[in-house]
Amino acid sequence: MTMLLHACCGPCSMYPQSVLQYEGTVYDMFWFNPNIHPEFEWNRRLENLQMAADHYGVKLIREGRCLEDYWLSKDYLEEYGSRCAMCYDLRMDYTARYAAEHGYDSFTTTLLVSPYQQHEAIVETCEKKSLQYGVKFRYYDFREGFRKGQNMARDIGLYRQKYCGCIFSLEESEFRDKILKSFES
Numbered sequence: 001m002t003m004l005l006h007a008c009c010g011p012c013s014m015y016p017q018s019v020l021q022y023e024g025t026v027y028d029m030f031w032f033n034p035n036i037h038p039e040f041e042w043n044r045r046l047e048n049l050q051m052a053a054d055h056y057g058v059k060l061i062r063e064g065r066c067l068e069d070y071w072l073s074k075d076y077l078e079e080y081g082s083r084c085a086m087c088y089d090l091r092m093d094y095t096a097r098y099a100a101e102h103g104y105d106s107f108t109t110t111l112l113v114s115p116y117q118q119h120e121a122i123v124e125t126c127e128k129k130s131l132q133y134g135v136k137f138r139y140y141d142f143r144e145g146f147r148k149g150q151n152m153a154r155d156i157g158l159y160r161q162k163y164c165g166c167i168f169s170l171e172e173s174e175f176r177d178k179i180l181k182s183f184e185s
């Protein structure tokens with residue numbers, strides 16, 4: 001039986017992958033992150049996730065595209081209350097549904113490695129989607145390995161971003177100007 005590991009980026013995948021490898025879990029990685037803007041960054045993170053997948057010799061499935069216009073529209077605020085609630089729901093809904101429809105026995109996400117994410121909200125969303133689609137959510141608290149994973153990413157030369165992903169988080173980042181400059185390279 002195979003797990004579907006939703007991955008938000010290469011660096012955040014490193015520690016969770018090392019855990020899954022250690023425990024002998026068979027998994028495919030899954031890219032569905034329409035929250036990453038602009039498109040240049042969406043492509044850059046995807047390329048680096050492919051490098052992380054290659055490092056462990058696992059399959060990477062790619063779905064979706066950059067949806068900057070949707071984030072900017074804020075059409076979702078009435079339904080979800082916040083952009084992050086929508087963002088978690090959108091990504092975990094697609095992941096759980098994909099897992100159920102393609103014969104995976106379970107799913108989890110590398111979002112659970114980041115101390116900067118809303119951990120409990122992600123868990124709650126995953127549990128809801130698990131029930132909705134009838135596929136097991138495997139909970140891991142990967143946060144203790146966050147630094148280790150970032151170091152592993154540095155060691156294999158992965159790009160390590162300095163903002164969460166959406167255009168709003170880019171604008172809020174203290175590294176905004178530096179990030180914008182990096183898009184020109």
Ligand code: SF4
Nearest residue numbers: 083084087164165166
């Ligand atoms: S801050 Fe991060 S989690 Fe929140 S909407 Fe933006 S990309 Fe998604």
